[in-house]
Amino acid sequence: xxxxxxxxxxxxxLAWARGGGALLAVGFxxxxxxxxxxxxxxxxxxxxxxSGGVTWVVLSLASLLSLDRMFERDFEDGALxxxxxxxxxxxxxxxxxxxxQWTVSGAPLAIAAPVVAVGLGAPVASAAMILAAAGLGxxxxxxxxxTGAALALxxxxxxxxxxxxxxxxxxxxxxxxxxxxxxxxxxxxxGAALSxxxxxxxxxxxxxxxxxxxxxxxxxx
Amino acid sequence: MITxxxxxxxxxxxxxxxxxxxxxxxxxxxxxxxxxxxxxxxKTSLLRxxxxxxRPVTGRIAFEGAAGALPSDDARRAGCHLxxxxxxxxxERRARxxxxxxxxxxxxxxxxxxxxxxxxxxxRLLGLEVRVLSAGQRxxxxxxxxxxxxxxxxxxxxxxxxxxxxxxxxxxxxxxEHVATGGLIVAAVHDPLPIVARTVxxxx
Numbered sequence: 486x487x488x489x490x491x492x493x494x495x496x497x498x499l500a501w502a503r504g505g506g507a508l509l510a511v512g513f514x515x516x517x518x519x520x521x522x523x524x525x526x527x528x529x530x531x532x533x534x535x536s537g538g539v540t541w542v543v544l545s546l547a548s549l550l551s552l553d554r555m556f557e558r559d560f561e562d563g564a565l566x567x568x569x570x571x572x573x574x575x576x577x578x579x580x581x582x583x584x585x586q587w588t589v590s591g592a593p594l595a596i597a598a599p600v601v602a603v604g605l606g607a608p609v610a611s612a613a614m615i616l617a618a619a620g621l622g623x624x625x626x627x628x629x630x631x632t633g634a635a636l637a638l639x640x641x642x643x644x645x646x647x648x649x650x651x652x653x654x655x656x657x658x659x660x661x662x663x664x665x666x667x668x669x670x671x672x673x674x675x676g677a678a679l680s681x682x683x684x685x686x687x688x689x690x691x692x693x694x695x696x697x698x699x700x701x702x703x704x705x706x
Numbered sequence: 707m708i709t710x711x712x713x714x715x716x717x718x719x720x721x722x723x724x725x726x727x728x729x730x731x732x733x734x735x736x737x738x739x740x741x742x743x744x745x746x747x748x749k750t751s752l753l754r755x756x757x758x759x760x761r762p763v764t765g766r767i768a769f770e771g772a773a774g775a776l777p778s779d780d781a782r783r784a785g786c787h788l789x790x791x792x793x794x795x796x797x798e799r800r801a802r803x804x805x806x807x808x809x810x811x812x813x814x815x816x817x818x819x820x821x822x823x824x825x826x827x828x829x830r831l832l833g834l835e836v837r838v839l840s841a842g843q844r845x846x847x848x849x850x851x852x853x854x855x856x857x858x859x860x861x862x863x864x865x866x867x868x869x870x871x872x873x874x875x876x877x878x879x880x881x882x883e884h885v886a887t888g889g890l891i892v893a894a895v896h897d898p899l900p901i902v903a904r905t906v907x908x909x910x
Contacts, residue, residue: 491810495803502798563792570757571811572783705759 488572496585503551507593514547514594518601533606537666540602540615545659548594548623552630553637553647555582560638560704569705579697583631591623607670614669618662618682625658625686628693635697638704657685708769708776708785708858709735711756711890716765718751725751731906738881738891740899743908749894750790752908753861756892757788787812790863793848797837801828804836805850814855822853826876841868853880860884862893874900
């Protein structure tokens, strides 16, 4: 088995154990969506109008749930030192960690997103587009959340820092994804918004591992 | 393959405090060095600097191979084991999973890992979760990767501390074998190492 596969297996198993795996994120997501009609009132036309936007916002919050401990445990128990002395650079280790996080919580959320949106009254035809947007958005959320988690390592009260550093970076995918869904349901062109979301997600995948590795090295020194 | 470690005129700093200056040390293949010094003298920091985690204030740390100087990063990634106070074991995972991961990550094989576990008397414990192991058992599990994935330079931080008398003797035998086959050992210790070792004092 190659070292990459060995690492990926470990990270998947740790991501699954961390924060209850997919169940916590999906549970939070569905619970928030079920609460919404209780607060807004059950009128279908009102719910349908906000279904896309609400789905997207709740999704972005749900995907951040278990992110803040992504590097912290490895840092505290010395496993980060071990990972740094392995054959692969820390940049790849960080990317594998984020991809594992996405597989365990981002992908199940992406599958739940169309169900929730359609349940709230979004047109069934939008389901495929919402699945694609949620998958791409989840990728951006996982890598940005990982960056915040790595930056918080060397500081106390890391959670607050993550919020301050990561929230501004999270706004573009929220805007692009929300716009794509709203335009689709409104019958407007939605390709541009989805393309921007994809571009942003891929830029996060390509660039944030360098920031994460740098932040880890800084914390280790 | 590292054949020598050179520490030249090294100074290390933690926060505002300079730990030591002008440290010279050469460890050649087949040699063991015991770092001696009081608490807080900088033994752990020196080991972490050799492993590449702490940047020296002045001086340099260089690795030599059979064909001359080695790039530090490659030498560390391919030739260096660091076993410290923190063993990097995840409490909720089984000892077997953690041992196999640590061994393979450092370039070993599954069968090598199981042999190492056998040698260190861990075979019975492999099915247990790491959190139920004692401090000494956890340390033995962490030490198993030294045997499971052969690398020339061992950086050991208080390797004996949690071990019982029999395990100390066993670790001594394992270290002696490593040195006899051309390995290098740098260990921070308070008790004498169970093998013949040169002592290097760390003091401000």
